[in-house]
Amino acid sequence: MSDDPIRLVTIGRIIRRRWRLLAIVAVVGALVGYGTSVLFPPRYTTSASVLLSGQWEERELLTQAEIAASSAVVDRAAAALGWTGVSGSELRDRVSATAADGNIIKVSGTAETPERAQRLSDQVAGEFVTFAARIAGDDTDPDAATGPEALRKKVEETDRRITDLANAADPGQTVEGVQARTELEKLRTALQEAMKKLDEANPATSKAGMVVMGPAARPTGEAPPTRMQLVVAGALLFFLFAVIGHLAAARVNRRLRTEPEIAAALGSALLGTVDVPGGGSAHRPKGRGARAWIRRLLGVDTRWDLPTPQTSGDEAGRRIRYRRVCARLRNQLPGARRLLVVVPDGDEIARRAAGQLVAEAGSDPSASSSNRGYPMLRVVEVSVSQPMVPDRDTESGALVVLSAGNWTAGDLAGIAEACADGRHEVVGVVVAVPVRDRPTRSAGHPPDDATGALAARAHATGGSV
Structure with missing residues (x-):
């Protein structure tokens, strides 16, 4: 995505094209949240209210709240409760006190069961009243x-x-x-x-004069975070991480998307842009096996960051684009009779476009005229990781056909160097764009010979088509 701003339409495209993967990631996050809730047992919280008589300032009430949750009070409560394995320091993390309106101190206790939470709150409240009375002088000399x-x-x-x-x-x-x-x-x-x-x-x-305003209410529900909250939080967190991961991957993606960038990377001129119908399935890899099946199941076998293909025009309009590319080749190289069409290996859209170019060049009605026919095209597929182009024979140059958004500048530079090593000059670049075909086609639809024209081609040392 280079430096393009992130828009809501981009996030919507991620959700629409990666919903299977996002759903599985959310389920995994929910399972992680459930596992976290198992490791941390549920807690219950309740509060006991202590009423302070007389006139109290706000700072004095805050001081009393601090005293209620102090170690002096909580340690006495822990000794009175006598719970096995529970010390005063551990209880201090479970007890809190706040000053409420009306000279009321709310003492809250948290425990593993509702009964224990109720007992803890009542005991701490009682110890607080006793301790406060002792400080005030009721239990002194x-x-x-x-x-x-x-x-x-x-x-x-x-x-x-x-x-x-x-x-x-x-x-x-x-x-x-x-x-x-x-x-x-x-x-x-x-x-x-x-x-x-x-x-x-x-x-x-x-x-x-302090008095506990009745026993604490027994809690009926878990204290947050509950198990359901942890499950929902885990699902949402993993979902957001997956979306952010897609955006980060798109941000660092350096694949070239515009025609000028592609032409500059190959060091040649752009001869035109052609449409390839059925572009949605053209991006899908043809691999087999368990790995390919899993990729198809998760929906990661197709690119999500490519724009939605536009609706194609009729067949006649698409053929005009191919004829114009052939005419530009003829005008640019009037004496050339053969050209090498280089297609990156794995670029199905470019392969279809190259096949259509071969078909249009072979059906040139002016081929019998002197120096007026289209050049004959021979298609070769070149591996991007290890590009190798056959040596020059009777060809007058190389025409590179590829789709946008699939290759980096380094990939295209490697193809250009391979052409130079084979003594082929890159005479032009054709960018293939996937489009959605119309439901109905014109009556003059030509036979689908684009794929058939490629069936007889060779890869690295292929013959003429």
């Missing part, structure tokens, strides 16, 4: 824990003592009695305000 309560009792006793003193201080309406009772009431109010501020400043009473 008993003297420190009972200090605020003892102080509250002292204040209550002092309040009662103040009441007694107020009642005993000069029950009359003297000035001294009124002042004493006023001072005692001020003292009572100051003590109550001090206790209120103490309660508000105590974190154990404002934020230590």
Whole structure:
């Protein structure tokens, strides 16, 4: 594909012409995904919610979520569960905690079975509440824990003592009695305000209140990735890799596709382009055996990157193209009576075009006129890997017939060098283009003698046709 941009039509052509191969690759990817799901058993995940009372800032909630999934909490949960072969470090990879709206910490646990996932989430949530209460001071020194309560009792006793003193201080309406009772009431109010501020400043009473909001729900489905997800992901991944592989192979493909590039590689002029009907099957190799059968089964025996053949015109229009090529040969080499037609081995389209050229040159009505007939053509097939052209005999040059998109510049340069070694000058190039034949043909359809004309030819040392 050289440097052409990748378009959707290109991907559509890959899918249309390689759908068998892509389907098999997708099935292989699905099997790989299924095998992965067997190696990694299914997991189940559930969550337990912990409600935090009081006013909490967002950063404080995030801190509590980190504490819930910390090793201090998970290790205690692992010790309480006592699962064989499961350590606290392994459980830390299965436990997570997030801060939700409404001062709620969601503790999630993942295990091999729904029952274990439920137990893990409940146990970690309970250990988190216990650990948070211990940090807040609920389970610290008993003297420190009972200090605020003892102080509250002292204040209550002092309040009662103040009441007694107020009642005993000069029950009359003297000035001294009124002042004493006023001072005692001020003292009572100051003590109550001090206790209120103490309660508000105590974190154990404002934020230590945590409660687990019921047991975790038992999960009913597997946690992602599920077996079905792995199977689908494997099929899609292999399918995409196959498509990308086709695009990459087409990107690095250096086969020549245009007539000027082909003519430049052979060092000669382009004499014309001819149509070959039935081009779809012409690209299909004729090999036999198990390998060829597998290639046909997978649909890789034909090229996908070649453009879709256009619908051909009628037989008369196609023959005009061949006659024009023969006329250009006659005009370019007026004294030439014989020419060698070189066809790359394996190029079925070019072979058919060469046969039609031989038939048109042999049916020239002006062949009896002096220096007016078409040259006689002799076809030889040349191996591209080891090109060998017969030595020059009575031929006046070589005409190269080939199809576009099948050969690189190096392949064509080798053919040109083989012609030069055989003392044949490349007098022209003819490019054969596959086309789709029309369903109905004209009444004046000539006999199909193109293939028959090639039946009598030789390959490397063939005789005249």
